[in-house]
Amino acid sequence: MRRLLLPFAVLVAAVSLAPAQPPAAPLTRIAFGSCGDQDQPLPILDSIVAAKPELFLFLGDNIYADIDEKTNKLIPAAKITAERIAAKYDILRGLPGFQKLKATCPFMATWDDHDLGANDAGGDFALKDASQKLFLDFFGAAANDPRRTQKGVYTAAVFGPPGKRVQVIMLDTRYHRTKLTRAKSPLPGEKVPPYAPNADPGATVLGEAQWAWLEAQLKQPAEVRLIGSSIQLVADEHRFEKWSNFPKERERFYELVRKTNATGVVVLSGDRHLGEISLDSSTAGYPLYDVTSSGLNQGAKAWREPEPNKHRVAAMPYGDNFGMVLIDWSTDNPRLTLQLRDEDGDVMSAVKVRLSTLKPTGVAAGPRPKLPDGVLTPAEAAAKVGQKVTVQFPVASTGGQTNLYLNSARDFRAKDNFAVALTAAAKAGPWADATGATFLNKTIRASGTVQVVSGSARIEVTAPAQLVLVE
Incomplete structure (x- = not known):
């Protein structure tokens, strides 16, 4: 994506960088970001350090190798040299803020177009092999690192002990990506036609070797899986780079998550020079969040209307930003907090989600929470038709108009769904203004x-005191 035009900064000396080493202790604070121009001030790095991350994920455009320092204009791909890319890495390596971040936590990284070497470049970029070597040298890949011989910079690691494992998968959406296609005509007010979906069966984002590798990774045991993608997966209405430019590839991703029964997946993306959290609740078998953080110094500096995105649940449409994933392992049902923070480190947008939500219906995401004496699970309560019971569960979906239905399953039609119906009579006191959002994921x-209606078990709440929000 084309960068913003900002003042030129000073070149400084280079230092070495060590690769990430998975710790034995569980991760609780993961920071991430993208789109940082090394030739411009990066004060946000100090705010990232202050946030005390245990791991930082570079999601691409870690340098801008294709911008002329004097004119701030894009340099054609044919004029990019390996020496130029190396020089930009040297500048980033020497920045004081980068040095502080390096001393704070380990890194994992993937790349996007500008650090590959050219705007919107993909598998047809002539210097991609030379650029890959420079990327690996910068991020301290060992001589025997698989990335030294594979085609692409994709990598993965698992952090933490069994029961509290965080798998980080960094995809390479550039090395193998088929050339983008454009629509036949520009949009109103535009000079260049937008990118258009490529339906060619042979078109690819990841390439076959990386797809096979990703399937193997998703079969590895882990409780939380953070998948880094330099471009957005879920958002599909804007006219720029995105997975939906290759619809068959995006569906292949969703299908692979379903096929492998990979639980706990959260996508982290960059590229767009804005921050937003998107949610697709229908394709992966459970709610799939895509948290976009962009850019470290390339975010829009003034208000702009949010781009069209029917999947957006939280937004930061302007301002430099970085993301945080906070994981609270202290309960039987761990909680993830997905945050977007501004240049000062303040939280601007956030979503909280219980780990039990990030699983298909019928797939266990961890040990069963210990319930108080006399409190039943949905399955136990469903077996006591006609009896008075107390049931507890995380709300996986909601619906209804006159009555508000709080469902234990994502699909309210599922055979094992147990519903709590908050009737109009009970919408008083603490529930006077209650909506589905009041209860979802809580x-x-x-x-x-317990009654059975249309084949499903439920409890009808007719008085406010019958319903309690536990967490």
Whole structure:
């Protein structure tokens, strides 16, 4: 993506960088970001350091190798040299803020177009092999690192002990990517036609070797899986680079998550010079969040209307930003907090989600939470038709108009779904203004008589005191 035009900064000396080493202790604070021009001030790096991350993920455009320092204009791909790319890495390596971040935590990284070497470049970029070597040298890849011989910079690691494992998968959406196609005509007010979906069966984003590798990674045991993608996976309405430019490849990703029963997946993306959190609840078998953080110094500096995105659940449409994933392992149902923070480190947007939500119906995401005496699970309550019970579960979906239905399953039609129906009579007191958002992804405890309606078990709440929000 084309960068913003900012003042030129000073070149400084280079230092070495060590690769990430998976710690034995569970990760609780992961920071990430993209789109940082090494020739411009990067004060946000100090805010990232202050956030005390245990790991930082570079999601691409880690340098801008294709911008003329004097004119701030794009340099054609044919004029990019390996020496130029190396010089830009040297500048980043020597920045004081980068040095502080390097001393704070280990890194993992992938690349995007500008650090590959050319705007919107992909598999047809002539210097991609030379650029890969420079990338690996900069990020301290050992001589026997698989990336030294494979085609592409994709990599993965698992952090933490069993039961609290975080798998980080960094995809390479550049090395193998088929050349982008454009629509036949520009949009109103534009000079260049937008990118258009490529339906060619042979078109690819990852390439076959990386697809096979990704399948193997998704079969590895882990409780949380953070998948770094330099371009957005879920957002599909804007006219720039995105997975939906290759619709068959995007569907292949979703299908692979379903096929492998990979739980706990959260996508982290960059590229767009904005921050937003997108949610697709229908394709992966459970809610799939895509947290976009861009850029470290390339975010829009003034208000702009958010781009069209029907999947957006939180937004930061302007301002430099970085992302944080906070994981609270202290309960039987761990909680993830997905954040977008501004240049000062303040939280601008956030979503909280329980780990039990990030799984298909019927797939266990961890040990069963210990319930108080006399409190039943949905399955136990469903077996007590006609009896008064107290049931507790995380709300996986909501619906209804007159009655608000709080469901234990993502699909309310699932055979094992247990519903708590908050009736109009109970919408008083603490529930006077309750909506689905009040309960979604939170744990409720409800008391009442179990009924079976249309083949599904439920409790009807007719008084506010029958329903409690546990967390």
